[in-house]
Amino acid sequence: GCGPKEKTVKIAVAVPLTGDMGTEGQGLRRAVELAVEQANAAKRFPYKLEAAPFDDRADPKEAVNVANLIVSDSRVVAVIGHYNSGCAIPAAKVYARGHIPMVTPAATNPEVTKQQLSPDWAGPKMIFRVVPTDDVQAPFAAEYVYKKLGKRKISLLHDKSPYGQGLAEEFKKTFMSLGGHIISEDGISIGDKDFKALLTRLKSASADGLYFGGLYTEAGLILKQMKELGMNQIFVSGDGSRT
Numbered sequence: 001g002c003g004p005k006e007k008t009v010k011i012a013v014a015v016p017l018t019g020d021m022g023t024e025g026q027g028l029r030r031a032v033e034l035a036v037e038q039a040n041a042a043k044r045f046p047y048k049l050e051a052a053p054f055d056d057r058a059d060p061k062e063a064v065n066v067a068n069l070i071v072s073d074s075r076v077v078a079v080i081g082h083y084n085s086g087c088a089i090p091a092a093k094v095y096a097r098g099h100i101p102m103v104t105p106a107a108t109n110p111e112v113t114k115q116q117l118s119p120d121w122a123g124p125k126m127i128f129r130v131v132p133t134d135d136v137q138a139p140f141a142a143e144y145v146y147k148k149l150g151k152r153k154i155s156l157l158h159d160k161s162p163y164g165q166g167l168a169e170e171f172k173k174t175f176m177s178l179g180g181h182i183i184s185e186d187g188i189s190i191g192d193k194d195f196k197a198l199l200t201r202l203k204s205a206s207a208d209g210l211y212f213g214g215l216y217t218e219a220g221l222i223l224k225q226m227k228e229l230g231m232n233q234i235f236v237s238g239d240g241s242r243t
Helices: 022-041 060-071 085-097 111-117 134-148 162-177 196-203 216-228
Strands: 008-015 048-055 076-081 102-104 127-129 153-158 181-187 209-213 234-237
Touching (some): 008 060, 022 076, 048 060, 076 085, 085 102, 085 162, 111 127, 134 234, 153 162, 181 196, 196 216, 209 216
Parallel strands (some): 008 048, 008 076, 102 127, 153 209, 209 234
């Protein structure tokens, strides 16, 4: 009991572990735990690593609470997270003030990392990402729809989140610059289940397709209800709808 103790440092995993996005978050948690296990087995570092999961519930306010908890633990040396752009943007400010690096595996809104260039940014530039940003994927989608598919009239729909709305805005910017027309723009709320009234209106708007900025939870329902309404317009979305 009086012998030397092995030094342990923590890697925080700040992702949604419950709720509609829990499946994604649990997968990320397991991936980090596997990486930590392999690093410890290989004795890659002169100390033991520990993965410490935190549930931000995909809620920006809870993400800030989680970030403050993480910063208060002196054994945390880095954060893997957050999954959602709406959570990553405010949480990043907390980590920077606490001098803890954050690496997001999924947040694609440019502001996640771009905010570090602001003169108001407090702390070092320690926020990183491993995925392309929305100002890369959305313009690519717009060019594909316009040039490859030959569509000229598109309805926009987003979930009002920094991710979804930002994605839709980037698509709109590029699509219109190519000569395309945005027939309508609408926002839904995350967690909504019934989109038939909105889709019925979009069906009669004579658009060639629908571009959706949002996540798979709503995207799946929208696709299902489009089919039920007999809509033959194309459906295009971003990486958040891939599941």
